[in-house]
Amino acid sequence: MTAHAFAVGPGHLHLVVADITTLSVDAIVNAANPSLAGGGGVDGAIHRAAGPRLLAACLDIVRGSGPLPTGQAVATPGFNLPAAHVIHTVGPIWRGGANNEPSLLASAYRESLLAAQALGLGRVAFPAISCGVYGFPEELAARTALQTLRQGLMDALVAEVTMCLFSGRALDAWREAAGTVLSDET
Helix, strand or coil: CCEEEEEECCEEEEEEECCHHHCCCCEEEEECCCCCCCCCHHHHHHHHHHCHHHHHHHHHHHHHHCCCCCCCEEEEECCCCCCCEEEEECCCCCCCCCCCHHHHHHHHHHHHHHHHHHCCCCEEEECCCCCCCCCCCHHHHHHHHHHHHHHHHHCCCCCEEEEEECCHHHHHHHHHHHHHHCCEEC
8 A cells, every 4th residue: 555644733644545445444434425325436335345234324314314415424334344434425526616616525525524523533534535427626626635634634623534545646646736735744
């Protein structure tokens, strides 16, 4: 596993290339769709690895509260995952940038951190939210996410964040963005 670590305030941020479903952290974040019903990419992988009880828990949430709005987050148990919890968030679909996409993406990361804090969790792993089929430009997504995660670590919402990326190319883009957003590489 290729990794880069950064000290951020009282916490740490790691950039890794790995399968998020295998990470032993307190929570993994799922780049979900509003129905929380699973799908492709990271969402489908998390649902498959967690088992059918995850889908049942997600459907219970939607029955009670309706579809999850873009930029919001909810938590479920992790079931068969090494992580005790899954935090589901809906990132924005990229529509050219004039539809509040960066703010909605920042909200997805921030609300996920707040959900982790509410559960008393210290270590959270994120995928690159909205960078897959939702088409968010990776460099802008990386800057937006890292600025939000930096603030969350500075505010001690969690102690450790792992950005779990899907390729060496993605890792390079996120590492470059981290060089401009984060100041204390360790």
